[in-house]
Amino acid sequence: MDLGLKGKVAIVTGSAQGIGRVVARTFAQEGANVVIADIQEDKGKAVAQECQALGVKALFVRTDVTKYEDVENLVKTAVKEMGKVDALVHDAATFVIGPFRRLPRDTWNKVINICLFGAMNCGHAVAEPMAAQKKGHIVFVGSDAGRIGDASQTAYSAAKGGIMAFSKSLAQELGPSGITVNVLSPGLTLTAENTELMEKLIGKEGDEKRQRVCSLYALRKLGTAEDVANVAVFLASDRAGHVTGQVLSVSGGYSMVG
Numbered sequence: 001m002d003l004g005l006k007g008k009v010a011i012v013t014g015s016a017q018g019i020g021r022v023v024a025r026t027f028a029q030e031g032a033n034v035v036i037a038d039i040q041e042d043k044g045k046a047v048a049q050e051c052q053a054l055g056v057k058a059l060f061v062r063t064d065v066t067k068y069e070d071v072e073n074l075v076k077t078a079v080k081e082m083g084k085v086d087a088l089v090h091d092a093a094t095f096v097i098g099p100f101r102r103l104p105r106d107t108w109n110k111v112i113n114i115c116l117f118g119a120m121n122c123g124h125a126v127a128e129p130m131a132a133q134k135k136g137h138i139v140f141v142g143s144d145a146g147r148i149g150d151a152s153q154t155a156y157s158a159a160k161g162g163i164m165a166f167s168k169s170l171a172q173e174l175g176p177s178g179i180t181v182n183v184l185s186p187g188l189t190l191t192a193e194n195t196e197l198m199e200k201l202i203g204k205e206g207d208e209k210r211q212r213v214c215s216l217y218a219l220r221k222l223g224t225a226e227d228v229a230n231v232a233v234f235l236a237s238d239r240a241g242h243v244t245g246q247v248l249s250v251s252g253g254y255s256m257v258g
Ligand SMILES: NC(=O)c1ccc[n+]([C@@H]2O[C@H](COP(=O)([O-])OP(=O)(O)OC[C@H]3O[C@@H](n4cnc5c(N)ncnc54)[C@H](O)[C@@H]3O)[C@@H](O)[C@H]2O)c1
Pocket: 013, 014, 015, 016, 017, 018, 019, 020, 037, 038, 039, 040, 063, 064, 065, 066, 090, 091, 092, 093, 094, 095, 114, 118, 141, 142, 143, 144, 185, 186, 187, 188, 189, 190, 191, 193, 194
């Protein structure tokens, strides 16, 4: 199926590495021009070059999603340089693991600020140009931790659950302007950058601990950045134009919320 993304313009936050980088690359493979937004400048520029090598326009805009002026500048630059914004995939996030009773207050603030306020800043800033063109697709990257909870990830789960509630309200507000808003909710996902972290948390491939974790997934395996990126790009395309206000898990059946 042709997703019809050729010549479209997509902003991807948190795209200097990990899932976001693969989302940006997948857009480029589909012929969409991409705007890479991240706080990591060198890596972000490298991803823009990677996308350009696939034959599309790509640019990096240094953006801290917690700063509204940065996000405003991101959207203005995208419109100025690329002519419009058809899609936003908001992927930027951070997480912290540990028991809530021992989690310093500053840490919750940081997680909520990046994950939840970052999403709200980005959703707010793209709404204007999308409403003016009476069309647009917004995809927030959530987490199954925000759908069903995770004992060691309270602040992160709160932020991701907040994104889900926010996106449903935003979908209702922006629907009459032709804008879709959805959340893609990954389970544990392997990326080029998190191999070491995953091994520390759940053991290596073949280890008993990792097998125990995988047994919580209906498909008995963890996801890859490509698994998530394919669905993100689909939700950001006109092919998913009648889907809005939804939370879609891309987690191999880790959570099956009706
Ligand atoms: N990898 C997983 O197992 C997993 C599971 C569930 C959900 N997710 C979600 O998927 C998304 C991507 O995860 P990942 O594993 O690729 O993460 P990652 O840490 O590799 O990438 C996150 C990116 O966000 C950027 N970022 C952080 N703070 C920022 C800020 N203030 N402004 C702009 N950019 C900022 C980072 O620089 C980085 O490039 C996140 O939303 C994450 O919560 C990941």
